[in-house]
C-alpha cells in the first residue's frame with residue numbers, strides 16, 4: 703500500500719492509472735476502522751481496479767470540541783488492517799493539506815432542508831463540514847466511484863446534493879449497514895462505550911425493528927413517540943426518532959403519503975452519541 707500525505711502526490715500517482723483506463727474507487731473515512739469500513743473496501747475492490755481510502759478526522763464537521771478530541775485515532779492498527787485488505791492507496795493528510803486556505807473550510811452551497819432536520823438540527827454546521835470536505839476530496843482524487851455507508855443515511859443525501867451542485871462526475875455507491883452480533887450498528891464511536899453499555903445498546907436496533915413491525919399499524923407520529931419512550935432507558939437518552947419519506951427525508955402525516963419510509967434515530971449513551979436507521 704502506498705501512503706500519501708499530500709493530495710498532489712496522490713494525484714500524480716493516480717493520473718497514469720486513470721489515463722490507462724483503470725477505474726478508481728474511493729472510500730472516505732475518519733479511521734478507527736471496523737467491519738463496516740471493511741465492507742466498503744471490499745465493495746470498492748469488486749467494482750474498481752484501484753482503491754484509494756482516506757483517513758481524515760475532519761475538524762469542520764465536529765460541532766463539539768470534546769467529541770473531536772476524544773475521537774479514536776488508532777492509526778497504526780488502521781494501517782496494518784489496510785495492508786491486510788490490500789488497499790492500493792491510503793491518503794492520510796494533515797489538516798493543512800485538505801484546507802490550504804481559510805476559505806477552503808467553508809461550503810458555499812445551500813443544503814436547504816437536508817441541513818435543518820435530524821442530524822442537521824442537532825449538529826449545527828456538521829453537514830456543511832461534510833459537504834465541503836467531500837467536495838475537496840472528490841475534486842482532488844477524482845475517483846470514478848465513491849463508496850459510502852447507508853448507516854449515515856442523511857449524510858448520503860447531503861453528499862448526493864453536493865455532488866449535483868458542484869457537478870462532480872463521480873458515481874456515489876451506497877453500501878448496507880454492518881452490525882455487531884447484538885444488532886448495534888458498527889461505528890468508530892462504539893470503542894468509547896463501556897462493554898456493558900455496548901451490549902445494552904442493542905436497544906436501538908430492537909427499537910428500529912419495532913418501528914418496522916408497527917408501520918401501517920400505528921399512526922406515524924404515535925409510533926415515533928412510542929419509539930422515543932422505548933429508547934428512554936438509562937443510560938440512553940434519545941435525541942430524535944423520526945420516520946420520514948426515504949427519498950426526501952420529509953415528514954408525512956400518513957403512511958399512504960409516501961412509497962417508502964425510513965426510521966432514523968440518534969441516541970446519547972453518556973458522552974457517546976450513536977446514530978442508526980432502518981428502511982421500513
Ligand code: AMP
Pocket residue numbers: 730731732733737738739741742849850851852853854877878879880881887888889890
Ligand atoms: P466514518 O469513518 O465514520 O466517517 O465512516 C466512513 C464511511 O464508512 C462512511 O461512508 C460511513 O457511512 C461508513 N460506515 C460507518 N459505519 C458503517 C457501518 N456500520 N456499516 C457500513 N458502513 C459504515
